[in-house]
Amino acid sequence: MECLSNQQIQDYIEKNGSFVERSIIRDHLIVCEKCQLRYKQYLQMENILTDPEYVVPPERIEKNVMKKIYSRFPAYSSLLSLIAASFVLLVSWIYIYFDFANNSLIQALKMTSDNTSSWIASVIKIISTIFSSVYAIYKTVSKFFDILFNINIGIEIFSLSILILTLILFYAIYQLVFKPSRRQKI
Amino acid sequence: MILDDDQVLIKNILGGKKSSFEELMKKYNKKIYNFVLRMVRDEEVSIELTQDFFIKIFSVLHKYNFQYKFSTWAYRICYNLVIDYIRRNQAYVDSLNDDSISQKRLVESKNIISENGFDKLEKDEIKEYLWKTVDLIPLKYRELIWLRYLQELKYDEIAQIADLPVGTVKNRIFKAKELLRKEIEKDGMFE
Numbered sequence: 001m002e003c004l005s006n007q008q009i010q011d012y013i014e015k016n017g018s019f020v021e022r023s024i025i026r027d028h029l030i031v032c033e034k035c036q037l038r039y040k041q042y043l044q045m046e047n048i049l050t051d052p053e054y055v056v057p058p059e060r061i062e063k064n065v066m067k068k069i070y071s072r073f074p075a076y077s078s079l080l081s082l083i084a085a086s087f088v089l090l091v092s093w094i095y096i097y098f099d100f101a102n103n104s105l106i107q108a109l110k111m112t113s114d115n116t117s118s119w120i121a122s123v124i125k126i127i128s129t130i131f132s133s134v135y136a137i138y139k140t141v142s143k144f145f146d147i148l149f150n151i152n153i154g155i156e157i158f159s160l161s162i163l164i165l166t167l168i169l170f171y172a173i174y175q176l177v178f179k180p181s182r183r184q185k186i
Numbered sequence: 187m188i189l190d191d192d193q194v195l196i197k198n199i200l201g202g203k204k205s206s207f208e209e210l211m212k213k214y215n216k217k218i219y220n221f222v223l224r225m226v227r228d229e230e231v232s233i234e235l236t237q238d239f240f241i242k243i244f245s246v247l248h249k250y251n252f253q254y255k256f257s258t259w260a261y262r263i264c265y266n267l268v269i270d271y272i273r274r275n276q277a278y279v280d281s282l283n284d285d286s287i288s289q290k291r292l293v294e295s296k297n298i299i300s301e302n303g304f305d306k307l308e309k310d311e312i313k314e315y316l317w318k319t320v321d322l323i324p325l326k327y328r329e330l331i332w333l334r335y336l337q338e339l340k341y342d343e344i345a346q347i348a349d350l351p352v353g354t355v356k357n358r359i360f361k362a363k364e365l366l367r368k369e370i371e372k373d374g375m376f377e
Binding site for chain 2: 006007010038041042045048049050051052053054055056057058060061062064065066068069070
């Protein structure tokens with residue numbers, strides 16, 4: 001049999017090829033000193049390559065990545081949350097104070113907004129829907145208390161409850177969004 | 187569909203779990219950093235590229251297809267990042283087309299041997315010598331050696347990462363080992 005090619009020896013070391021092919025190579029290696037030498041050289045090399053030494057990565061890689069990834073999100077979201085919460089708070093109070101559901105200006109705006117396609121009209125519609133729902137809940141709760149406990153909940157108490165709930169929501173957003181980003185900056 | 191460990195972590199990351207991303211980074215940091223370091227041969231650049239890699243992974247994680255192995259997808263992103271960097275730096279481009287071992291760098295590697303003499307070399311020194319010799323072979327072979335032995339990837343995975351046919355990957359790794367064996371033999375490093 002002719003001597004083995006380097007490719008055959010490498011394949012044998014990497015356990016490639018069929019059982020028959022591997023058996024032929026093994027038998028040849030037993031009898032051929034020349035191929036045996038090359039086989040040993042490749043094997044020695046393979047043993048070193050399969051056991052590489054790793055450099056320990058600097059700790060700052062993980063720290064920097066976490067800082068970059070998780071600090072930029074609170075920065076944007078906190079600003080948006082602040083705007084959203086302020087908007088909710090402001091609109092709540094104006095709406096409740098003036099009882100806009102029955103206000104002729106809003107009624108007129110609602111009617112005109114049906115003929116416009118601007119996003120402002122949509123936002124007004126959404127706010128109007130939310131507060132109509134809230135107002136309906138108020139009416140229900142008020143009726144419930146009136147029937148069961150003979151207590152009349154005024155719009156003032158109800159709006160105070162909404163204010164407290166808004167403040168709790170505001171505080172929760174602050175805790176969730178603002179606090180972590182500050183900690184990261186330190 | 188059964189998810190592997192990496193995919194479970196990805197699900198959690200996409201669900202907003204910060205600690206899962208930390209865990210994923212811990213798992214891949216060492217291998218990615220070492221691959222980048224071997225490829226670009228500059229510590230500061232390697233740190234920056236490794237950071238860029240993880241940030242990139244995070245920003246495109248929602249595009250990951252759970253039908254494929256995460257490591258292959260991630261290594262492909264890493265590989266492209268490194269290759270882009272290398273291509274932007276003209277000094278490396280020449281080595282892509284050069285099939286011979288750089289004589290100038292070979293001298294640096296052989297200094298390890300001449301200081302000690304072959305007979306007195308310890309196992310660790312032989313190891314160091316071999317890995318330094320890998321550094322001297324052309325990039326198109328060297329990068330596949332790193333993927334195969336440093337990242338412990340299979341031929342088909344390497345083919346997907348480097349965007350090459352499996353046959354080409356096998357041939358290049360074979361050629362790389364040929365170059366290494368000849369060099370080591372020439373230096374009388376084999377036992």
